[in-house]
Amino acid sequence: MDDGTSPNDASISLGTIVQDEVEFPGEAEPAARGRVSRRALLQAGVIGGAGIAALPALALVGSLTKSSMPEPSNVSYPLNADWLFGGDYEAGTELADFDDSGFATVTLPHSAVDLSWRNWNPKTWEGQWIYRRHVSGAALFSSEQTPALRAASRVFADFDGVMVSTSVVCNGQAVGHHQGGYLPFSVELTGHLTHGDNVLSVIVDCSNLAVPPMVAGALPSSIDFMQPGGIYRDVGLRVVPQTFVSDLFAMPQNVLTSSPTVDVQCTIDAGPQAKNANSPARLVVELLSGGQSIASQSASVNVAKPGIFTTSVTLSDLSGISLWSVENPTLYTVQATLDVPGIGASVLTRQIGFRDATFKTDGFYLNGRRLQLFGLDRHQLFPYTGMAMPARVQRKDVEILKNELNCNMVRCSHYPQSPAFLDACDELGLLVWRKHPAGTM
DSSP, rough: OBOOOOOGGGTTEEGHHHHHHOTTTTTTTHHHHTTTOOSOOOOOOOOTBBOOOOOOOOOOOOTTTTTTOOOOOEEEEOOOOSSSEEEOOTTTTTTTTTTTTTSSEEEOOOSSSOOSSSOOGGGTSSSSEEEEEEEEEHHHHHHHTTTTTTTOEEEEEEOOOBEEEEEEETTEEEEEEEEOOOSOOEEEETTTTSSEEEEEEEEEESSOOOOSSOOTTOOOGSSSSSOOOBBBSSSEEEEEEEEEEEEEEEEEEEETSSOEEEEEEEEEEEEEGGGGSSSOOEEEEEEEEEEEEEEEEEEEOOOOOOEEEEEEEEEEOOOOOOOOSSSSSSOOEEEEEETTTTEEEEEEEEEOOOOOOEEEEEEEEEEEEEEOEEEEESSBBBTBTTTTTOOHHHHHHHIIIEEEEEEESSEOSSSSOOOOHHHHHHHOOOOOEEEEOOOOO
């Protein structure tokens, strides 16, 4: 969550601030990575079977209440079903024309090796593995079923987490490489897709890698967590206009006063066709509660040339704001809509909470009230499956911590945890102690 953490309380936060503030050496930079939000921008059906032969109507995030903006054309599809797993990687198995009929069909999240209840052996997963996914171009470019997937669109594959080093190949062409298993990354497929059968190949290298929380020279036996290989978090396919909102950071300010505000910074990715924009783009940022607009601010943005840049606005005149607390975890949505004449519109949202968190000499204070902290440590590892557990199980861990063990906080060790786990912490009222990634302990 993007929230109002001050320098004095930087060690404790609501769960979802991790992806916005922590950068790991070896992970892709935010601008190049085009970090996807933890909740899909849009959910418009499942891409499965031989491809995406029958997509339902596009569903929009939120409601464009008072802004009178055009309907956004960006859309995301889950891409977790119908992957093919070939086991040990062999040169050539990533090529489009490779015969993968002998590969096993798997569903993500997935662990590359079979794991037991305990006594795992890191040597069994410190290798290279191959995954493949077929996507039907005939359906992908069908103007009747998917009007957003037109020739002017840009297409990204979004990975929430792959352990530990990843190479992505589309139709035989290398399109991206990522090091580090804990942060999301994106690869652009624009220009590599065809109207026929498209093959997305993912080569996963789970050799020990000195990317935090691992350090140079450390061995798996020297740490208190394991890194089983595989595509262990969700994957999605995202289609956006040539110029779109690629990131959004929202920071509530002055939350204990009668005049709270929200500082919002939007990152805009202008593609090669940005020069075709007929006039300056219009950016509208809104604060929503239950789909209703509480505040709105607009800005004119010059997107006449390709590149990545940011623009900032402040949402003010907020009335009736409820503070986030462990007893009443009230959340709001910040929604940014960018309309580029001649290009199209895109939307991006983030969940935020208004709260003040401070440590004083006599303890921890939340919203000006002293709060006794009770919590436990949590790793994202599970028996038999390693890290490869779906959102519903991640959420169940939060429910157990909150409702059965009576915790009001959790310490995450030693890495950014599952987006689904952190979302559930925000939604159910669990504070998160974000362990610093430097070192192994």
